Amino acid sequence: MSVNNHDYIKSFEPLWGSWKIEDLVGEGSYGKVYKISKDEWGFKYESALKHIEIPTREQxxxxxxxxxxxxxNTLKEYFTDAVKNMVNEIRLMYTLRGTRNIICYEDHAVHEKNGEFGWDVLIRMEYATPLIGYIKENAMARQDVIRLGIDMCYALEACSRAGIIHRDIKDENIFISSSGDYKLGDFGISRILSGSGRAASMKGTPFFMAPEVYRGADYDIRSDIYSLGIVLYKLTNYGRLPFMPPFPNKVKYQDSEKALDMRMSVKYWISLSCPGKCWVKSYLKLVHLIWMIGLSPHRK
Known part of the structure; x- marks a missing residue:
């Protein structure tokens, strides 16, 4: 693993023969995202580059x-499977190219490291503004949240047609294009890198997770719809998730734990509170009702 990541990623230039790295625009547990560009015939083209190292030191x-x-050999086989699974997820991104409300895949490369164990995975994608960065500087009106919800439903509809379950719908995985469209990104990358199943999902706090995913039960596209409902609730409730203390009350650590436990218990949903945003409250209860009916073993 590299001591100076910026110098290390620069060593791959020119990327795909003509792309250069401009700035680091985001990072998480499993990779860094850079803004990259190329100049050709007087025009400047911009894209996003996701750089993932497999394995990280922690992995x-x-x-x-x-x-x-x-x-x-055992370790190499283990992490080779992780790389293969990631390439499969990239292939799914490829099948969704051209979908208006999904971040567009452009290219990828997998490089085995020289002189040390591991791989570098480079994914070139459409460049867009992360939602969580956008809302720090811009207020979202009711109509903006409604449009986001509609755009995400279009994205999930496209996923459903392709037989794809995203499994990680959250505000961090939603982006805004230069034309103002809301787009869904990050298909399964963090899930693969943390392993599989409930234990892997629980490595992060499951703020947007559907109860069946939380419990390690079977799930389908309805789990993504549920998670989208949680995103909409948060966006219209002063950034607070269901069952958290109402704004402007202070939030303590135990409040988050209690809210999560309550959300995973169906009996508490009747008391859900969303001050001044009744349309979202109604929508979220409807989403939860559809989810419960759909998961019932007695459904017709």
């Missing part, structure tokens, strides 16, 4: 701790 330590021995 390597966890893998070593989970095996009975530190056999290098």
């Amino acid at each position: 390597y330590r966890e893998a070593v701790a989970s095996f009975d021995n530190n056999d290098e």
Whole structure:
């Protein structure tokens, strides 16, 4: 793993023969996102580059701790499977190219590291503004949230037609294009890198997770719809999730834990409160009702 990540990523230039790195625009547990550009015939083209290292130091330590021995071949097979799974998710992104409300895949490359164990995965995508960055500087009116919800429904409809479940709908994975369209991104990358199943999902706080995903039960596209409802609720409730203390009351750590427990318990939904935003409250209750009917073993 690189000491100076910026110098390291610059070593891949020119990317795809002509692209150069401009700025770091975001980072998370499993990778960094850069703004990249190229000049051609007097025009400047811009894209986003996601750089993911497999494994990270933490992933390597966890893998070593989970095996009975530190056999290098076993570890290589383990992380080779992770790379293959990621490439499969990239292939799904490729099948959704041209969908208006989904971040457009452009290209990718997988490089095995020289002189050390691991791989560098580079994914070039459409450049768009992250929603969480946008709302820090811009207030979202009711009509903006409604439009976001509609655009995300179009995105989920496209996923459903392609047989794809996103499984990680949250505000961090929603973007705004230069034309003002809301777009869904990050298909399964963090889920693959953290492993699979409930244990992997629980490595992060499941703020937007549907109860069946939280419990490790079977799930389908309705789980994505549920998560979208939580996103809309947060956007219209002063950035607070269901069952959190109403604004402007202070939020304590135990409030988050209690709110999560209540959200995973169906009996509390009748008391859901969303001050001054009754349309979202009604929508979210409807989403939850549809979700419960759909998951009922007695449904017709």
